[in-house]
Amino acid sequence: MAEQVSNKQVIMKDYVSGFPDESYMSITISTLTLPLKLPFSGNGVLLKNLYLSCDPYMINRMRKPHASSYVDSFQPGSPISGYGVAKVLDSGDPNFKEGDLVWGITGWEEYSIINATQALFKIRHTDVPLSYYTGLLGMPGMTAYVGFHEICSPQKGERVFISAASGAVGQLVGQFAKLLGCYVVGSAGSKEKVDLLKKKFGFDEAFNYKEEPDLDAALKRYFPEGIDIYFENVGGKTLDAVLLNMRINGRIAVCGMISQYNLEKPEGVHNLMNLIVKRIRMQGFIVTDHYNLYPKFLELVLPYLRQGKIEYVEDIIEGLENAPSALIGLFTGRNVGKQVVVVSRE
Amino acid sequence: MAEQVSNKQVIMKDYVSGFPDESYMSITISTLTLPLKLPFSGNGVLLKNLYLSCDPYMINRMRKPHASSYVDSFQPGSPISGYGVAKVLDSGDPNFKEGDLVWGITGWEEYSIINATQALFKIRHTDVPLSYYTGLLGMPGMTAYVGFHEICSPQKGERVFISAASGAVGQLVGQFAKLLGCYVVGSAGSKEKVDLLKKKFGFDEAFNYKEEPDLDAALKRYFPEGIDIYFENVGGKTLDAVLLNMRINGRIAVCGMISQYNLEKPEGVHNLMNLIVKRIRMQGFIVTDHYNLYPKFLELVLPYLRQGKIEYVEDIIEGLENAPSALIGLFTGRNVGKQVVVVSRE
Numbered sequence: 108m109a110e111q112v113s114n115k116q117v118i119m120k121d122y123v124s125g126f127p128d129e130s131y132m133s134i135t136i137s138t139l140t141l142p143l144k145l146p147f148s149g150n151g152v153l154l155k156n157l158y159l160s161c162d163p164y165m166i167n168r169m170r171k172p173h174a175s176s177y178v179d180s181f182q183p184g185s186p187i188s189g190y191g192v193a194k195v196l197d198s199g200d201p202n203f204k205e206g207d208l209v210w211g212i213t214g215w216e217e218y219s220i221i222n223a224t225q226a227l228f229k230i231r232h233t234d235v236p237l238s239y240y241t242g243l244l245g246m247p248g249m250t251a252y253v254g255f256h257e258i259c260s261p262q263k264g265e266r267v268f269i270s271a272a273s274g275a276v277g278q279l280v281g282q283f284a285k286l287l288g289c290y291v292v293g294s295a296g297s298k299e300k301v302d303l304l305k306k307k308f309g310f311d312e313a314f315n316y317k318e319e320p321d322l323d324a325a326l327k328r329y330f331p332e333g334i335d336i337y338f339e340n341v342g343g344k345t346l347d348a349v350l351l352n353m354r355i356n357g358r359i360a361v362c363g364m365i366s367q368y369n370l371e372k373p374e375g376v377h378n379l380m381n382l383i384v385k386r387i388r389m390q391g392f393i394v395t396d397h398y399n400l401y402p403k404f405l406e407l408v409l410p411y412l413r414q415g416k417i418e419y420v421e422d423i424i425e426g427l428e429n430a431p432s433a434l435i436g437l438f439t440g441r442n443v444g445k446q447v448v449v450v451s452r453e
Numbered sequence: 454m455a456e457q458v459s460n461k462q463v464i465m466k467d468y469v470s471g472f473p474d475e476s477y478m479s480i481t482i483s484t485l486t487l488p489l490k491l492p493f494s495g496n497g498v499l500l501k502n503l504y505l506s507c508d509p510y511m512i513n514r515m516r517k518p519h520a521s522s523y524v525d526s527f528q529p530g531s532p533i534s535g536y537g538v539a540k541v542l543d544s545g546d547p548n549f550k551e552g553d554l555v556w557g558i559t560g561w562e563e564y565s566i567i568n569a570t571q572a573l574f575k576i577r578h579t580d581v582p583l584s585y586y587t588g589l590l591g592m593p594g595m596t597a598y599v600g601f602h603e604i605c606s607p608q609k610g611e612r613v614f615i616s617a618a619s620g621a622v623g624q625l626v627g628q629f630a631k632l633l634g635c636y637v638v639g640s641a642g643s644k645e646k647v648d649l650l651k652k653k654f655g656f657d658e659a660f661n662y663k664e665e666p667d668l669d670a671a672l673k674r675y676f677p678e679g680i681d682i683y684f685e686n687v688g689g690k691t692l693d694a695v696l697l698n699m700r701i702n703g704r705i706a707v708c709g710m711i712s713q714y715n716l717e718k719p720e721g722v723h724n725l726m727n728l729i730v731k732r733i734r735m736q737g738f739i740v741t742d743h744y745n746l747y748p749k750f751l752e753l754v755l756p757y758l759r760q761g762k763i764e765y766v767e768d769i770i771e772g773l774e775n776a777p778s779a780l781i782g783l784f785t786g787r788n789v790g791k792q793v794v795v796v797s798r799e
Contacts, residue, residue, distance in 0.1 A: 342725065361728045377722075380710055382736070383709065383710070389734075390728070391732050396732065
């Protein structure tokens with residue numbers, strides 16, 4: 108029995124130029140006939156979207172294709188896509204069946220037909236909040252794990268600095284570092300976030316970078332003996348100050364540079380001579396290259412989560428219609444913790 | 454029988470500020486009584502200096518001690534020191550005896566008493582020009598070897614770019630890369646140097662950066678498919694242009710940034726987002742950390758040299774009194790090939 112259902116969607120109207128705002132997106136309603144019968148176009152899946160993830164990298168997909176983008180741009184006039192958690196309503200892919208829960212790349216809409224099923228992971232553990240698969244147990248969690256454990260080669264007792272530390276990735280890097288026995292300091296952009304870092308996530312220290320006119324002095328205060336590991340989320344002036352404070356044989360995992368994404372021209376970084384002086388390894392990475400490690404990652408993190416050894420904070424907004432403002436809020440630092448949009452709770 | 458000999462010395466008169474020139478150095482004559490009898494002050498050696506090496510890093514020793522220097526500053530009023538080749542006249546160190554030839558850190562003078570004998574290597578192969586131990590077979594050779602083979606993890610067929618490519622280090626990196634089967638392009642600052650790279654050192658291509666108003670375009674011309682490995686000797690604008698042209702999983706060995714050493718404030722580097730986009734590993738190093746590899750290095754390079762598979766060009770100036778202008782010439786790019794000063798030929 109065919110049933111007509113409405114499918115609310117978040118459409119990118121045009122490529123973003125300059126600082127993004129909600130006006131680049133609109134909410135539209137299309138219709139979909141259920142149940143869709145196979146084949147769709149080959150062997151895709153029909154998903155009912157439950158939770159959507161707002162991630163900083165998405166701004167790069169909202170801009171015109173350009174040389175320094177590592178992801179395809181969205182199509183103006185089409186729904187935005189991104190990480191999410193969804194339920195499989197029907198499947199033409201033998202790896203998925205009706206009723207499966209998945210996380211991975213889906214559309215910013217109520218229902219999505221996804222042909223790129225290789226970007227979907229089946230959710231096998233449901234004793235934890237499903238929304239966590241947009242964060243702790245999904246791409247941001249893997250990003251923290253790969254960037255810290257694989258890229259930084261951390262050792263017990265090392266001194267770790269994390270920028271944008273209360274975000275989805277930063278909060279986890281800090282906790283992984285604490286679990287390993289490191290000294291951990293984070294920077295964030297409000298008193299509320301700083302309190303969260305110290306009181307909830309167990310960072311040794313944290314500071315509000317907006318209240319530090321001299322970042323170099325702030326870092327010298329918290330790292331009188333220098334920084335062994337810097338987890339880079341912001342770029343620009345912060346990176347320049349960090350370079351002055353790195354220790355010999357230091358490592359910098361370059362995960363993101365959110366302070367630079369919306370500038371006409373990125374800021375200049377002046378202190379790269381320290382790479383030589385301090386024998387620093389600075390390494391960029393993209394988590395999708397490392398998804399083969401996902402099972403190993405879950406083995407590490409699920410027990411921590413179940414034993415209460417990892418705290419995780421989400422900033423949850425209800426309703427797909429509020430997704431555009433949630434996404435834009437990332438770039439003004441409005442969110443506290445991982446920004447999630449609830450499309451549907453089941 | 455005591456004999457009074459004069460000892461010509463190159464003294465650093467004062468710390469260099471701004472661009473260096475010869476006026477910061479003076480030639481003085483002190484006297485020394487030979488033969489010196491043991492103990493000097495413990496277990497040093499008395500050296501007769503033969504060849505002195507002019508190396509770009511030395512400018513950092515001529516400046517006031519500062520945070521981003523990785524070597525001690527010279528003492529105003531004292532002789533400059535640096536790498537050289539010397540003959541042992543007398544020794545209080547059981548590892549050295551009269552008549553030994555050594556390379557390592559010595560003074561810019563005719564005779565030196567060196568207590569830091571751990572910075573001296575005994576020369577065991579004398580079928581090659583002795584002056585080569587200031588370059589190909591000494592610190593610059595080791596720098597090229599470590600930076601390329603150890604830091605860059607090169608593979609046959611990869612695309613390699615080298616800046617300051619005709620210098621002591623660059624000419625060797627290019628030849629190591631060619632011997633491994635890489636595609637190699639170098640930049641240098643004159644037609645003569647470019648010719649040397651192509652005709653003498655066997656680079657696939659070379660260009661004069663001074664004649665390229667758009668370095669990005671120049672790199673795109675020589676690397677239409679991008680750069681796998683960049684051996685960084687200059688920094689600044691060159692690094693920025695290279696970052697735009699790196700390939701995925703590229704590596705940058707940061708050996709030096711000669712274009713930045715004499716600037717009031719280093720130039721800003723704007724394209725570091727490419728570290729993420731291209732998953733680049735950028736790693737600084739200092740050769741002295743890797744001197745344990747010297748025997749392995751000699752095993753590789755001596756056969757190449759004897760078989761004529763490695764070319765090596767020196768720019769030789771006669772006489773210690775000409776050492777100051779030879780050193781300053783490094784920073785104006787006057788030298789062609791490794792800059793050596795002959796103090797004495799035996």
